[in-house]
Amino acid sequence: MRKKYGDREKVVKSYLKLTEPNAKEPSQEIVNRFSGRIDIAQPEMVIFKFFKAIMNEKLIGREGVSIATEEYEKVFGVGTWQKLQSTSTLMPARDMAYTVDYFWKLPADRFGYSGGCVSELADEKRGSLLISILNGIAERVYAQIENPPSRSNVNKKMAAAFINDLIRPSKVEDFKLMVEKQLEAYSQSKPYAGRSMRRAEYFCPVCNTPFDEGVKASADYLSNPQTHTNRGVSHGKFDYVMICRTCYFERILRQLLLQEKPSEMILLLPRMNIGYQAGQLLVDKVKKFYDEACSFMFGSVDPDQQVSLSLTHLIARNVLGRELYQLSGEEIAELLTYRHSDETSKKLRKSLEKKIRNFYGDSLEQANIEWCTDFTIWDEAISAVINNLVDDPVVKEVRDEVYRLGPQLKAVCQTPNLILIPLTQPIVLGKDGAANAALRRLFVSLFIGLALDVTVAIINNNDGFDFEGGEGVAWVPPVASIRKMVNGNWVSLADAQRWFRAIGAASILTTYTGYSERSNLFSILSEPTPGHILRRIEEKNNGQVSYYLFEYLDIIGEVLHGDALFLLTLNDSRTRILKERLKKSKMPLTVILTVILRKPVKPNTV
Numbered sequence: 001m002r003k004k005y006g007d008r009e010k011v012v013k014s015y016l017k018l019t020e021p022n023a024k025e026p027s028q029e030i031v032n033r034f035s036g037r038i039d040i041a042q043p044e045m046v047i048f049k050f051f052k053a054i055m056n057e058k059l060i061g062r063e064g065v066s067i068a069t070e071e072y073e074k075v076f077g078v079g080t081w082q083k084l085q086s087t088s089t090l091m092p093a094r095d096m097a098y099t100v101d102y103f104w105k106l107p108a109d110r111f112g113y114s115g116g117c118v119s120e121l122a123d124e125k126r127g128s129l130l131i132s133i134l135n136g137i138a139e140r141v142y143a144q145i146e147n148p149p150s151r152s153n154v155n156k157k158m159a160a161a162f163i164n165d166l167i168r169p170s171k172v173e174d175f176k177l178m179v180e181k182q183l184e185a186y187s188q189s190k191p192y193a194g195r196s197m198r199r200a201e202y203f204c205p206v207c208n209t210p211f212d213e214g215v216k217a218s219a220d221y222l223s224n225p226q227t228h229t230n231r232g233v234s235h236g237k238f239d240y241v242m243i244c245r246t247c248y249f250e251r252i253l254r255q256l257l258l259q260e261k262p263s264e265m266i267l268l269l270p271r272m273n274i275g276y277q278a279g280q281l282l283v284d285k286v287k288k289f290y291d292e293a294c295s296f297m298f299g300s301v302d303p304d305q306q307v308s309l310s311l312t313h314l315i316a317r318n319v320l321g322r323e324l325y326q327l328s329g330e331e332i333a334e335l336l337t338y339r340h341s342d343e344t345s346k347k348l349r350k351s352l353e354k355k356i357r358n359f360y361g362d363s364l365e366q367a368n369i370e371w372c373t374d375f376t377i378w379d380e381a382i383s384a385v386i387n388n389l390v391d392d393p394v395v396k397e398v399r400d401e402v403y404r405l406g407p408q409l410k411a412v413c414q415t416p417n418l419i420l421i422p423l424t425q426p427i428v429l430g431k432d433g434a435a436n437a438a439l440r441r442l443f444v445s446l447f448i449g450l451a452l453d454v455t456v457a458i459i460n461n462n463d464g465f466d467f468e469g470g471e472g473v474a475w476v477p478p479v480a481s482i483r484k485m486v487n488g489n490w491v492s493l494a495d496a497q498r499w500f501r502a503i504g505a506a507s508i509l510t511t512y513t514g515y516s517e518r519s520n521l522f523s524i525l526s527e528p529t530p531g532h533i534l535r536r537i538e539e540k541n542n543g544q545v546s547y548y549l550f551e552y553l554d555i556i557g558e559v560l561h562g563d564a565l566f567l568l569t570l571n572d573s574r575t576r577i578l579k580e581r582l583k584k585s586k587m588p589l590t591v592i593l594t595v596i597l598r599k600p601v602k603p604n605t606v
């Protein structure tokens with residue numbers, strides 16, 4: 001797609017600034033010509049970038065760099081290595097001036113092509129020529145240095161790091177000693193944290209392990225590596241956190257699994273030792289779940305039905321009242337979906353129709369020819385496109401774009417002993433604060449844990465994990481207020497149903513309670529009694545409370561700890577409903593209140 005003229009003009013201007021500092025304001029013709037050149041040079045810019053990355057001093061050492069400089073300048077000219085080093089992330093103007101231009105100026109006959117400069121060669125020819133030139137340089141560098149980078153070297157380093165990190169057999173014999181060591185490292189490391197320096201003592205902020213030789217974290221694989229720590233006040237400027245090699249390699253592997261940086265990852269472990277058969281059943285179920293989830297994520301049939309792990313109120317409506325352990329893999333996936341509203345669905349259809357008609361110049365005939373179909377009206381054609389009945393690459397691209405289809409999760413499940421489900425999007429809704437988001441993660445964990453009878457933890461990219469599966473059904477995200485609320489780091493099997501239902505019910509009640517979006521779930525579950533929630537709903541809805549909400553209040557009541565003083569604040573109609581509900585206990589309301597309040601209650605006061 002062509003960029004706007006203004007953007008192209010900006011790029012060309014900064015390009016001219018680098019190449020001809022005295023150039024006049026470029027005319028439209030010049031902008032068009034130069035931006036065309038810069039556009040087609042993009043693949044070559046990326047090739048230079050890759051070369052620059054593999055010729056990094058960290059990989060090939062100082063000696064390697066000096067050989068590389070010499071070899072590089074032999075081809076591209078004196079001073080060009082420095083120019084290459086001064087490029088950074090992709091900046092077309094700079095990359096054009098400092099890398100590609102030098103390549104394009106070379107005479108083609110030097111590489112066995114006739115006449116002219118390299119710039120006159122066809123695009124593919126230039127690309128493969130550049131790769132072979134740079135590859136040649138790299139090979140000559142590797143041949144002359146002592147320890148050229150290799151995959152087996154990386155493998156060895158990874159193995160060495162991971163073997164030290166085993167939970168079992170563990171080298172830690174004395175827990176007290178370990179804690180003392182960690183405390184000491186914590187205090188010693190403060191001045192060094194966030195600085196890359198020699199002879200430093202570091203403390204990995206991810207896994208709490210002391211180390212002296214680590215890696216400067218990068219946002220490529222760790223979120224917010226510059227996160228503020230209050231060490232700055234006494235120890236000065238804070239750059240990027242330093243993490244240990246184990247955590248670094250772990251993140252690299254996570255990224256390889258998803259083929260991009262996962263934002264969160266669902267980990268499944270069997271709760272107990274399981275045998276071969278049960279293991280196979282679990283793997284099978286997860287695979288079926290994943291296949292079904294894929295059909296939703298890629299819109300195989302109906303793109304209006306989408307997967308979401310964040311819309312806990314919709315998931316709760318789907319699942320409360322179902323027997324979770326009886327669900328099949330396919331059903332689990334389906335319960336995690338939602339349908340677009342009619343309005344959204346209409347809007348998407350319109351946008352799809354517009355894009356497709358535009359592409360074919362509003363000619364259905366043309367579309368029919370390209371799709372090998374014989375639709376008589378557009379309406380029919382668009383319906384077929386939506387239902388995935390037209391097999392055509394253009395149609396697929398437009399449909400994916402309009403409905404935002406694509407992978408949101410993956411399933412890595414080669415063994416039942418550790419199943420990974422990396423997510424591309426975090427489980428968070430709208431303006432969720434940390435506590436709210438943690439409750440949503442806990443809800444999804446409990447759902448999957450109960451449905452698959454496994455231990456589940458949802459960790460984010462910065463969390464490490466060191467559990468084994470026997471700890472409980474769901475790991476509580478490391479948010480202090482939530483761990484306090486749940487009273488531990490794990491939700492046990494005995495408590496799992498209660499918490500699952502309570503967070504689900506609270507999700508449903510968020511619309512009625514009108515708490516701030518940032519913390520509505522947390523606020524509901526922090527109330528002392530269901531009565532407080534009821535009072536809040538009344539306040540926010542002019543005293544009106546739908547009868548069916550009482551069911552959700554009851555569910556939430558199972559995890560709250562307060563007493564029932566609220567009853568006194570209710571008005572008459574409310575009391576009537578409560579009376580009906582209390583009839584089951586066959587005790588007059590006054591008696592119940594008397595017991596609760598520990599003082600006599602006259603019938604006319606309720």
Ligand SMILES: [Zn+2]
Binds near residue numbers: 206209243245
């Ligand atoms: Zn670490």
